[in-house]
Amino acid sequence: MDFNTSLSFTVADRFLRYVRIDTQSDAASPTTPSTEKQKNLGQLLVSELLEIGVADAHLDEFGYVYATIPANSDKRGVPVICFCSHMDTAPDCSGKDVKPLVHKNYTGADIILPDDNTQVIRMQDHPDLKNQIGNDIITASGNTLLGADNKAGVAEIMDACYQLISHPEIKHGTIKILFTPDEEIGRGVDKADIAKIGAFACYTMDGESAGNMENETFSADGAKLTINGVSAHPGFARGKMESAIKIAGHIIAALPDNLSPEHTSDMQGFVHPVDINGHVETATIDFIIRDFEDEKLTEHANVIRQVADDVLKQYPNSTYTLETHEQYRNMKHVLAQNPQIVDYGMEAIRRAGLDAKLCSIRGGTDGSRLSFMGLPAPNIFAGEHAFHSKQEWVSVQDMQKAVETILHLCMVWEEEA
CATH class of the missing domain: 3.30.70.360 (Alpha-Beta Plaits)
Incomplete structure (x- = not known):
């Protein structure tokens, strides 16, 4: 199925809405979520999910968004899978009053951010830009981070939900959605209700270059x-x-x-x-x-x-x-026990027309903790680059490929059941 020609993507419009909402977390706060403003995005996501027909979407007291897309497959026993991204942005750089800019048809030239012309995004500093010629690059204006980490992933999952509801010909099992607060301060799944999710496997959408999948983190x-x-x-x-x-x-x-x-x-x-x-x-x-x-x-x-x-x-x-x-442990220990979780992810990336690359990440994700809480969770690319900085960027086309990957992944699990 060629999603690139059959789908009308909403991911870029969603992303541009979401990054304007300040969701910076705060490690000094003892509460969950650490900042109440994270719930502002959570409430918007719930309203959008309800609007497209995801009837059980809700925001809990701790700032987590849960939702379910019921199975539409005639097969019995299709494993429940979950997709997860975090709503907060890093405390390292301001996330207030983000002004996203779309640089259409990127030519390879330096991108000078208008609100601070000392912030220049150069291909020599950002090697993946060489793969973006002709694509549409989204940046902030120079005074803030962009918030692609991880609102790109949030927007991708939200668009995938929209596509699954709009295209019943895409056969799938039960799909669970989880959006978390406070990942950037290491508390992203502290209050996550694993029993409520009830999934066999999870995929966090919080990685970098298109085609990459991470099955190994630091301990x-x-x-x-x-x-x-x-x-x-x-x-x-x-x-x-x-x-x-x-x-x-x-x-x-x-x-x-x-x-x-x-x-x-x-x-x-x-x-x-x-x-x-x-x-x-x-x-x-x-x-x-x-x-x-x-x-x-x-x-x-x-x-x-x-x-x-x-x-x-x-x-x-x-x-x-x-x-x-x-603090957390290498998720590879858990994922090795169920290799199909990673194998299906790699297959979905290939079906999206990308070169699938299995990587290790010099850090941790919500998936690190989820894996040891009983929900194995490798990390799939979201197209995020230059995390936690004023030079953060993402391309529209990479986000669309991430949406395609999610949809193919749903189909692979249904086919293999």
Whole structure:
């Protein structure tokens, strides 16, 4: 079925609506969702789903959107599958008053963003632009991020819902929809109701280049190093004071470069200090520890311990403690138990006319957590690029290919049942 000629896509119009709604999450907030404004997008999505005939669409108290498209297949036993994207945008860059711009028929020239002409999107910095000649590129205006991460995925799933309702000739089993808050602050599925979803498999639409599918993520731990120094009046501190602040600085400076994010790539893990607080007597350093192999997380934590031990030899009256906690694990461990979940995804990408490429992601997705909550969830491309920055962009044609991929995926599961 050639969807490119038979469908009237709505994904671009939806995307342009959604990015104008500020949904930035806030890690400092203890609530779920972390910001009430995320519900503004959730309410719009529910109203649009109801309008196209998805009767059970609803927004719960925690800001999650749930919906069901009933099966239209005569086959029994077609597994229930789910599609998921997150509604929030990253705290790294403003998401308020986003002004999306459509640059039609991209020629390969630099794209200068009008509200800040120091923001220039160049092909040399964004290699996937070489695949976008003739396509329509959407950016923000220069003062904000765009929000393609992950409103491109939201718009793609919403358009796919519209197409499934409008085209009953597309045979499928029961399809579940999940839109989450707070993914960008690591809490995207904290309150997700897996029993309500009731699916065998899930696909997050939150990836980058068209054709890519991710079946492997980092495993992740957090760590907190607490340094207990010795305080003294600074006027009488000679031979007495051991400043926890200075100790913390020495520890950070002594971390090996070959374990830092800025010096690693591909399948290499890292140790990354992300926050430091304190005073002379006590200081804390928060780390994130990442690797594709679980056992290496312990090795990386031991590097922090060794560095702290070495530094504190200069401070005989000071001590430290290091506490680690699990954040998420590599979803490949779960997906390997049901290989058809990934295989069907790759087949759907190929049917959309793309070169399917299986990738690892140097990060995590909602799918990382969902997989270990009993809902295996690889990640499919959404066309997002330059995440969390003012140079974020997406192409209309890539989003349309993502919609096609969703529709083909629904059909593959029905065919293989």
